[in-house]
Amino acid sequence: MIPYFHVDAFAQRPFAGNPAGVCPLPAWLPAAQMQQIAAENNLAETAFIVPRTGAEYDIRWFTPAVEIDLCGHATLASAHVLFTHLDFAGEQVVFHSQSGPLHVSREADGRLTLDFPSRPPQEMATHPTGLTDALHATPLRVLAARDLLVTFNTEAEVLALKPDYARIAALEYVGVIATAPGTDGVDFVSRFFAPRVGVPEDPVTGSAHSTLIPFWAEKLGKTELRARQISPRGGDLWCRLRGDRVDISGYAVTYAKGEISVGKEAEAVGSADTGGVQ
Template identity: 45%
Template sequence: MSISIAIIDAFTSIPFRGNPAAVCLLEEPRNEQWMQDVAAEMNLSETAFLEPREDGSYGLRWFTPTVEMELCGHATLASAHYLWENSHLPQGRIAAFHTRSGLLTAEQTENGIRLNFPAEPAAPVKAPEELIQGLGLIPRYVGLNRMDYLVEVDSVQTVQSLKPDFAMLARVDARGIIVTSKGTGKPGDYDFISRCFYPASGCKEDPVTGSAHCALAPYWQRRLRQNAFTAYQASARGGELYIELANDRVLMTGQAVTVLNGQLNG
């Protein structure tokens, strides 16, 4: 039996930029091992699996090539894009996803697809030695939420020039490490930038990480005393996010473009 699958670049309107995700629409339930095998075969940072529900919503699970994830922004954005583009949802209808992190929604706006995600603030902690050695610097701030370490460094240049020791970072007891700095303050620049490393989860550096901004948004709200941000993830592919913080929710807006449609045999 063949199953529809697509590769969609998220948080970009330009093919081969942003963060690619595979989106697989299931016509019947599949077991966890099968989904993990498909994700390993696709070998992207995330593969999303959609399972339709009778009320028009969808079950949604995310897998890296090696593990299932608790939360993923770019593959959720890609999933919503896929549903509207292929007429599984009418244009203008909110996409509702049941996930391991609760109910998540996506809606179409004039600026792109807006995701409604939970805020995941990080609490200050002492930096583990593996983190300091893996990044090769002394951070200005280190925090931890239920998934990731959040690290602030001194400048945009430091974020951009980082050359982590991924073997050392893989020893850090967390899903991953988010490194961030304030923007330069120049007109038209971003409020903050980041890079995200997930070697313990099968992805050395993620191109654009929506879920990381669930920690970044409340952090920079406190630091900059504002609720709306333009952010940039400074990976090799790069990606822009437009973010609003509304109480305990993070609203992230980005675009997506399909680069491949196919059929999965198996």
């Protein structure tokens, strides 16, 4: 049996934020087995964590379709599981990942803060072919990092987007971030579409804020920012730019915990599969 936790990240109550699966393991299962578990869970991401020593763990993330190189909400959820359910003693945990070491700190008010790489976007001289048709809208600006970043004048325009997911998936980027200025104390809003990796619209996307934070920090001339992802579930994020790193803070709540049964042969697999962790 594999322990399993279902956590709503970037939320202060169930049924909000972004749900993530978290599976603590003594050693890696085969990648194909972890992919099957993620597909069965059918959440945007399932995180698998394996202890190193002390306050350090290895972490890998799988969508229902593929393994990915960086995921914010499932990292937040993994830290929440350690702090809340697995008697983790410290105030900071380090996850080793494809994107390098990722620190998560527990704040006095209960928020968790991700220390993530900054991925500033670069302006594109021409829009990718098919982007306007994919969005059914024409953005003000188009920039690119790992994901495409498209900007609009107002929150209402971002809310009104009805993207063609097949055409979004045909673009050669992990996902498309749509963003605009926020209102009522929120500096910026966003939505994130990633059908290419099996996530049509992600409820709240920590990794997208690795790109959003440096973009809006430069545009607004400040390094402390409030953000809201305006998906149907929605989520709130507290953000800070620190040179080539970003801080992304939010709350998390446990929705369910239990066990996954995958058969004794899979449970017995040792650490032969170490792919994806550096």
